[in-house]
Amino acid sequence: MKLIYTRPESLKKAAFHYCPGCGHSVAHRLVCEVIDEMELRGRTIGIPPPGCSVFAYNYFDVDMAESAHGRGAAVATGIKRACPGIIVFTYQGDGDLAGIGTAETIHAANRGENITTIFINNAVYGMTGGQMAPTTLSGMKTTTTPYGRDPATEGRPMRMSEMLAPLEGVAYIERVAISSPANIRKAKKAIARAFRMQIDNRGFSMVEILSPCPTNWKMTPVQSWKWVEEEMTRVFPPGVYKDVTEPENAG
Amino acid sequence: MRWSAPRLPSRSTVSKVLMDGNSAIAEAAIRAGLRCYFGYPITPQNELTEYMAMHLGRKKGCTFLQAESEVAAINMVYGASLVGARAMTSSSSPGISLKQEGISYLAACELPAVIVNMQRGGPGLGSIAAAQSDYFQATRGGGHGDYRTIVLGPSSVQELADMTMRAFDLADKYKIPVMILGDGVLGQMKEPVEFKREAPEITPTREGTLQGAGGGASRIVKTFTSNPSELEEINWSLFRRYQLIKKNETTWDTYMTDDARLVVVAYGIAARIARGAIKSLRAKGLKVGLFRPVTLWPFPDEPLRELVKNVRQLLVFEMNMGQMIEDVQLALAGKGEVSFYGRPGGVIPAPDEVGRVMSRLYYQKGLK
CATH class of the missing domain: 3.40.50.920 (Rossmann fold)
Incomplete structure (x- = not known):
């Protein structure tokens, strides 16, 4: 009998605490599969953020260290500068990366820090109960935009991949979506590509993952996956925004 | 305009050199095996950052980085300390306020680090002249949560050098952030100073730090827990160490x-x-x-x-x-x-x- 699907070695044997339909567990698994396949487990350090995925260290079976909200890129910079041989990834949400940690993210990217960022964009602050995030869609209702996000007073959603891609220190940026098996396979390829950039010392790499949050979106898991596919991708189009190894995408 | 670097005192022949306090801290830190310095410009401590840029940045295996902010700098220190490097940052009063978040995390995660505060007048942007207005902030922890840092109060350039070396040793010994609480006068004034250690050729890495799991079990550095009694135990364990520091290190x-x-x-x-x-x-x-x-x-x-x-x-x-x-x-x-x-x-x-x-x-x- 041929074994075709099993738990990745880098994923601990623990039950996820995430809500049904949440994108985190899928994203965790994809990162772990990549770490296994690229044989990086022994020399990887992961930086989870405050938020729902703060408990990532209960699931990733690699060395993990907590970071203050938004400071993942700075912490990763410190690790990578002190020990260039270590593979460092940050796992950050939209409030973390695009809100409180915008400065750390932009400057790490601009310096071309040789780190990999897994950016989970679910358009809300999840753990705190569904408040408006920098990536909340215009008109979208959240607990702090109960009448819908009004671009006139709250601005429009921040597109981090588009914003970071032109920086010269950036090696690779791709936006993917957890919305279908085909797209999940694409997401895994993007994650592998991002880690490859780091191994090859190319500079900053990031995969932005559009990720469902059925609980705070007040949807069923199926509705939320459909919403990612149909609504989020209109504002956040998936695709490769930078790839320094492909001349036509070099930005 | 040409800018000439301050000359590094010869590490073999001269026993005493005339130096400003900020540069003396930097030189002492390098001799103490500093591997990573992360800073951000602020008066009256810029000589320290500039000395590091000139003398640490090109040393083998060492990093000098001018961060985008004080917040980023202290979090970079946190990252470097996680993997066992002797790491430090320096600033002056308003910048130290910004570092408090990171200092709290360092204390929580029991990570050694050295933080220099060359105090200036406050509150607010205050003045760039020397003051001692950050005593409360320094000695009460400074950031959020129930913690302390060791705080050293130098009063001469010689002491700045000696205490910098002591600060790294204390930080490693007790796995705690150590603050050197100087001021603008000490930073700027020049005095003869003698460095009591040679710079190590190979800068050491602390043991027992995150280096990737290798073939073994993975490790977690964190304090966050959904179980208050678990955090209470972390707090008591920190407290017991603080009691030990009181007993052994009061000077x-x-x-x-x-x-x-x-x-x-x-x-x-x-x-x-x-x-x-x-x-x-x-x-x-x-x-x-x-x-x-x-x-x-x-x-x-x-x-x-x-x-x-x-x-x-x-x-x-x-x-x-x-x-x-x-x-x-x-x-x-x-x-x-x-x-x-x-x-x-x-x-x-x-x-x-x-x-x-x-x-x-x-x-x-x-x-x-």
Whole structure:
């Protein structure tokens, strides 16, 4: 009998605490599969953020260290500068990366820090109960935009991949979506590509993952996956925004 | 305009060199095996950052990085400390406020680090002149949560160098952030200084730090838990270490206290000024002395209690509106008589001014 699907070695044997339909567990698994396949487990350090995925260290079976909200890129910079041989990834949400940690993210990217960022964009602050995030869609209702996000007073959603891609220190940026098996396979390829950039010392790499949050979106898991596919991708189009190894995408 | 780098004192032949305090800290840190420095420009400590840029950045296996902010700098220190590198940052008062988040995380995760605060006048943007207005912030932890940092109060360029080396050792020994609480005068003034260690050729990495799991079990550095009693235990374990630090590392200094009837309690540059005043008053026959806390946390309360067995009158002198005086009063618990003289805002009183205050108090209290 041929074994075709099993738990990745880098994923601990623990039950996820995430809500049904949440994108985190899928994203965790994809990162772990990549770490296994690229044989990086022994020399990887992961930086989870405050938020729902703060408990990532209960699931990733690699060395993990907590970071203050938004400071993942700075912490990763410190690790990578002190020990260039270590593979460092940050796992950050939209409030973390695009809100409180915008400065750390932009400057790490601009310096071309040789780190990999897994950016989970679910358009809300999840753990705190569904408040408006920098990536909340215009008109979208959240607990702090109960009448819908009004671009006139709250601005429009921040597109981090588009914003970071032109920086010269950036090696690779791709936006993917957890919305279908085909797209999940694409997401895994993007994650592998991002880690490859780091191994090859190319500079900053990031995969932005559009990720469902059925609980705070007040949807069923199926509705939320459909919403990612149909609504989020209109504002956040998936695709490769930078790839320094492909001349036509070099930005 | 050409800019020439400060020359690194020869590490073999010269025993004493003339150096400003900021550069002396940097040189001492490099000799203590510093591997990563992360800084951000702010007066009056820029010489330190610039010295690091010139001399640490090109050293093998070492990193100098000018961060985009104070917040980023301290979090980079956190990252470097996670993987076992001796790491430090430096700043001055407003910048130290921004670092408090990171200092709290360092303390929580039991990570060694050295933080230099060359204090300036506050609150707010304040002034760039020397002050001692961050005593509360430094000695009470400073950031959120129930923690302490070791705080050293140097009062000469030589002490800045010595304490920098001691700070790294203490940080590693107790897995704790250590703050050097200097000020703008100490940072800027030049004095002869002797470095008591050679710089290591290969900078060491601490053991037991995150290096990737290798073939073994993975490790987690964190404090966050959904279980309050788990966090309570972390807090108690930190507290037990703090008790040990109090017992082992409390340091102080005295000057002419043996027969003194009035003793000034001061630290840092204020102690230096008071010392000048005491010298002049002694020449006039006044029996005055100095008690100088060297570790500001842990505060030397036991030695101070011993002192008031023989001296009833104390004058606390600080370059602020009265912060360390609270520790003095707590230590004495009503014993002795404590007066205060302070100059806030970055005003630096001359020894004569402090001498007049001492002399007036001396006669008022009928000590003559």
